[in-house]
Amino acid sequence: MKPFEITRIGLEDWPKCGAIWNMAAFPYTEKFREQIRAGNREVYILTVDGTYIAECDLVKDNPEYGTVPGRRLYLSRLIVRRDCRGQGYGRALTAHLLDLALERGYREIALGVDKENAPALGLYRSLGFAVYEEAEDQDGEFYRMEKKLRE
Numbered sequence: 001m002k003p004f005e006i007t008r009i010g011l012e013d014w015p016k017c018g019a020i021w022n023m024a025a026f027p028y029t030e031k032f033r034e035q036i037r038a039g040n041r042e043v044y045i046l047t048v049d050g051t052y053i054a055e056c057d058l059v060k061d062n063p064e065y066g067t068v069p070g071r072r073l074y075l076s077r078l079i080v081r082r083d084c085r086g087q088g089y090g091r092a093l094t095a096h097l098l099d100l101a102l103e104r105g106y107r108e109i110a111l112g113v114d115k116e117n118a119p120a121l122g123l124y125r126s127l128g129f130a131v132y133e134e135a136e137d138q139d140g141e142f143y144r145m146e147k148k149l150r151e
């Protein structure tokens with residue numbers, strides 16, 4: 001893993017995440033864009049020498065994601081550029097956002113992950129997330145996981 005920076009970006013820079021994932025092919029790009037515009041989705045990126053390597057978002061104040069203002073956040077859209085996976089960047093970015101959530105006084109953070117997604121499940125489990133529910137939507141079967149940040 002090379003030295004990296006983690007920063008929050010706004011809507012104006014979000015299209016640069018096209019260097020990480022295919023924004024045109026992803027079904028929820030427009031929905032996410034609206035959430036960023038509305039202020040319910042904070043986008044964080046990990047860069048190495050200014051190059052976009054990974055994205056992860058924090059969703060707040062949006063009942064669709066089960067968030068509770070000031071108490072429960074939702075972690076979304078964690079993705080590492082394909083050729084940079086397995087080097088610790090995903091863990092570093094997620095751990096940073098967990099620290100941030102704790103600093104901001106949140107008590108819980110939740111997420112959803114496909115049942116078949118072994119790398120993501122391994123990462124989330126090792127960071128202290130546990131499955132609290134099994135669910136299914138148009139994208140298939142998935143686990144809802146959560147982590148208690150404080151009592």
Ligand SMILES: CC(C)(COP(=O)(O)OP(=O)(O)OC[C@H]1O[C@@H](n2cnc3c(N)ncnc32)[C@H](O)[C@@H]1OP(=O)(O)O)[C@@H](O)C(=O)NCCC(=O)NCCS
Pocket residue numbers: 077078079080081084085086087088089090091092112113114117118119120122123124126
């Ligand atoms: C899931 C993802 C974000 C992990 O990022 P990464 O930078 O590759 O992961 P890291 O190198 O930081 O590894 C962290 C942990 O993830 C798990 N992991 C990563 N790659 C794995 C693999 N191929 N198989 C099993 N576990 C794996 C391990 O627990 C690993 O910890 P370890 O190195 O101590 O064993 C990345 O694989 C990715 O972008 N996948 C596609 C998008 C996605 O599925 N996002 C999650 C949506 S819920």
